[in-house]
Amino acid sequence: xxxxxxxxxxxxxxxxxxxxxxxxxxxxxxxxxxxxxxxxxxxxxxxxxxxxxxxxxxxxxxxxxxxxxxxxxxxxxxxxxxxxxxxxxxxxxxxxxxxxxxxxxxxxxxxxxxxxxxxxxxxxxxxxxxxxxxxxxxxxxxxxxxxxxxxxxxxxxxxxxxxxxxxxxxxxxxxxxxxxxxxxxxxxxxxxxxxxxxxxxxxxxxxxxxxxxxxxxxxxxxxxxxxxxxxxxxxxxxxxxxxxxxxxxxxxxxxxxxxxxxxxxxxxxxxxxxxxxxxxxxxxxxxxxxxxxxxxxxxxxxxxxxxxxxxxxxxxxxxxxxxxxxxxxxxxxxxxxxxxxxxxxxxxxxxxxxxxxxxxxxxxxxxxxxxxxxxxxxxxxxxxxxxxxxxxxxxxxxxxxxxxxxxxxxxxxxxxxxxxxxxxxxxxxxxxxxxxxxxxxxxxxxxxxxxxxxxxxx
Ligand code: PXG
Numbered sequence: 001x002x003x004x005x006x007x008x009x010x011x012x013x014x015x016x017x018x019x020x021x022x023x024x025x026x027x028x029x030x031x032x033x034x035x036x037x038x039x040x041x042x043x044x045x046x047x048x049x050x051x052x053x054x055x056x057x058x059x060x061x062x063x064x065x066x067x068x069x070x071x072x073x074x075x076x077x078x079x080x081x082x083x084x085x086x087x088x089x090x091x092x093x094x095x096x097x098x099x100x101x102x103x104x105x106x107x108x109x110x111x112x113x114x115x116x117x118x119x120x121x122x123x124x125x126x127x128x129x130x131x132x133x134x135x136x137x138x139x140x141x142x143x144x145x146x147x148x149x150x151x152x153x154x155x156x157x158x159x160x161x162x163x164x165x166x167x168x169x170x171x172x173x174x175x176x177x178x179x180x181x182x183x184x185x186x187x188x189x190x191x192x193x194x195x196x197x198x199x200x201x202x203x204x205x206x207x208x209x210x211x212x213x214x215x216x217x218x219x220x221x222x223x224x225x226x227x228x229x230x231x232x233x234x235x236x237x238x239x240x241x242x243x244x245x246x247x248x249x250x251x252x253x254x255x256x257x258x259x260x261x262x263x264x265x266x267x268x269x270x271x272x273x274x275x276x277x278x279x280x281x282x283x284x285x286x287x288x289x290x291x292x293x294x295x296x297x298x299x300x301x302x303x304x305x306x307x308x309x310x311x312x313x314x315x316x317x318x319x320x321x322x323x324x325x326x327x328x329x330x331x332x333x334x335x336x337x338x339x340x341x342x343x344x345x346x347x348x349x350x351x352x353x354x355x356x357x358x359x360x361x362x363x364x365x366x367x368x369x370x371x372x373x374x375x376x377x378x379x380x381x382x383x384x385x386x387x388x389x390x391x392x393x394x395x396x397x398x399x400x401x402x403x404x405x406x407x408x409x410x411x412x413x414x415x416x417x418x419x420x421x422x423x424x425x426x427x428x429x430x431x432x433x434x435x436x437x438x439x440x441x442x443x444x445x446x447x448x449x450x451x452x453x454x455x456x457x458x
Contacts, residue, residue, distance in 0.1 A: 007036055007048035021157075035409075040067030043427045043434050045414070053412045054438050056424040061231055061263045061379075062294035065340050066429035072295045072333050072340075079332035088117070088326035097326030100335050104300055107272050107338070108285060111304040117326035121262035121288035122156025124299035125225075128258055128286050129160050130320050132223045135307055138315040144222045148212050150186040152233030153226065155260055155286075164225060166233075182216065184208040186230060187238035190372055190383055190391060202239030210249040218253035223284070228274030231263035234421035235381035237374055243280050256283035256307060262299070263379070266290025267341060267428050270351035270377030277376065283307055293337045296330035341428075350378050350428045353435070360439045361424075367446050368457065369400075378430065382422040382442070384449070387458040393420055400453055407448040413441040 011033040020028065028034065036048035043066060045055045058064060065072075079096060086094050101115040116131070118124045129147065136144035149155070151166040162170045163177035166186070171177050187205040189198040196204065213221050224246065230236035250257050259282035264274025268290060271277045275285070283306060288299030324330070341347065358375045364382060365373045371385035384401060386394045394400040401417030408415045408422075416423045426438065 005038070005048065010036055010048065042066045042068060043430050043438075051412055053409075053414055054434075054441055055414045056426045056438055056442075057414050057416055058425050058427045059294050060289075061268070061425045062289035064266050064268065064290040064428045065293040065337055065344075065346060066427035069293075069295075069337075069340065072293070072336050075332045075336035076296065076329050079329045083328050086328060087323060089321055094326065094328040094331070096328045096331035096335060100326075100331040103335060103338055104287075104291075104302060108302055109281075109304075111306065112285065112302040113305060114303045114308050116301045116303070117331070118288075118299045118301070118322055119297045119324050119327070119330070120156070120299050121260075121286070122158045122161040123322060124262065124286045124288055124301050125155045125161040125164055125260065126158050127301045127320060128223075128225075128284055129164065131301065131303065131318070132256060132258070132284070132307075134315065134318060134320075135311060136222055138311055141219065143220055145180045146182060146216045146221045147180065147223050147225060148182050148184060148209060148216070148221060149225045150230065150233075151183045152186045152188070152236070153183070153230055153260075154232035155225065155227075155262075182212055184212045186233060186236055187242045188230075188234065188236045189239055190374075191234075198239035199241040202241035203245055205238070206242050206245035206249070209246050213249060213253055213255065218255065221253065221255050223256045223258050224250050225258040225260060227260045227262070228264045228278040228280060229269065229376060229379060231379070231423070231425070232418060234418040235374065235376075235379055235423045235425075237376050238278065243278050247280060258282060258284040258286060260286045262286060262288045263290075263425065266293075266338075267347040267350050268377055268379050268425060270347070270354050272347055291337070292330060292334040295337065296327075296333040298327065298330035298334055344429075346428045353430065353432065354378060356432055357435055360435055361442070364439070364443060364446065367443070367450070369446065369450050369453065378428055379425045380423070381418075382424075382446075384420040384422065386456055390458075392458065394453065394456055400449065403452055404445055404449040407445040408441070410448070411441050411444045413438070413445060415442070415445075 015033045037045050038048050039046040045053050088097050104115045105113050118127050149164050153166040155161045155165040163181040166183040185205045185208045189201045193201040259275040261274055265287045269277040275282050283304045285302040292298045354377050362373050364370055369384050371383040371388050371391050373382050374380055386392050398419040401420040405417040
């Protein structure tokens, strides 16, 4: 840490000048300002007051290889010296951009050969929407404009990606969603399953996709888009019956399936891709975050042969791209990130340690306010409830999750609250000893939350 840094002055400057994303500004400014994070190593981060916190979110679901890998800094340094920037427009490329496209294609099923680079998950989804609509124009079916997604899906924060997402709070601001984006029931058995078995409920949710496609007219639908496991929606792991039925319906109607792998990709679920874990055969794969483990902003869209088809021959120029599409420094860092993941067998490690996390985190389901603990690879959730038997929530959804998140911070633990669902996605390099440390901190935060709300339990 920079020893000359005066944290109080920095926080004052932050209050004065820094307009933060996804922040309640009134409470930020009234409650003393932002928490300053200054350093990180492995699964830990340090704040400006010298506190060491366990980062069970891997930053924002992205630092898959863990913090402090000097190899990535070296890769950036080398690339900046060779060529800090050049674009990939107008029949030009750079060495890292081409090598990364080849590498990403090699990690995907054979049918994915073409990779379009962007700088974030939001841009990746915007690119995907622009591509798929253009694809249908080239196919002579320009009326295929409608896109089906799910409630509580998170696909980003640009106008298109926020429209594609199903976050009602985002839609309530600024006139979103844009036309032709449709949202159906999310496959969240815990929240919506009632007395149904998870499998029955999974089919019900999948039939809502089918009903929406029929309502719109299958020949008007451009794509179905889904995260294999919904992340920011509360780590919604669909019942096993869900994806096979959705896939069957989309296939029957010739509707491309888009897997938004921004969170699930790059090992998070114990395989390279969430679609492998969930048994989906997508036509487009959207990725970001774990592609560089968050060390550089970069995302990508992989398009399968079936959609590329004669797009290149017949489509003419695709008028889309970003100055920094395939930025050489970001690509060099992503290449080094993937090299480490492969050399250190991080995906195998994730799959191997997942049962330990399931066992240790799962043991928290005996806690009086925990209704369910679910884990898939190294992503998971803890449901906070007022009544364990009926799964009844506390009043004012999100309030108790907020209390629990604060207790996590007080106990040097970072976990996100999605309403009253505590979610986690630690760095994939986590060890068993670190899992023990994390579970202990989690239990302390749950105990403190229980102490605050036990009068409300039924
Ligand atoms: N798709 C998915 C599945 C995501 O989780 C995006 C797209 C957009 O990526 P960018 O790089 O544009 O942010 C995301 C991002 C949260 C949270 O609160 C989650 C995300 C972003 C910000 C906050 O959990 N996911």
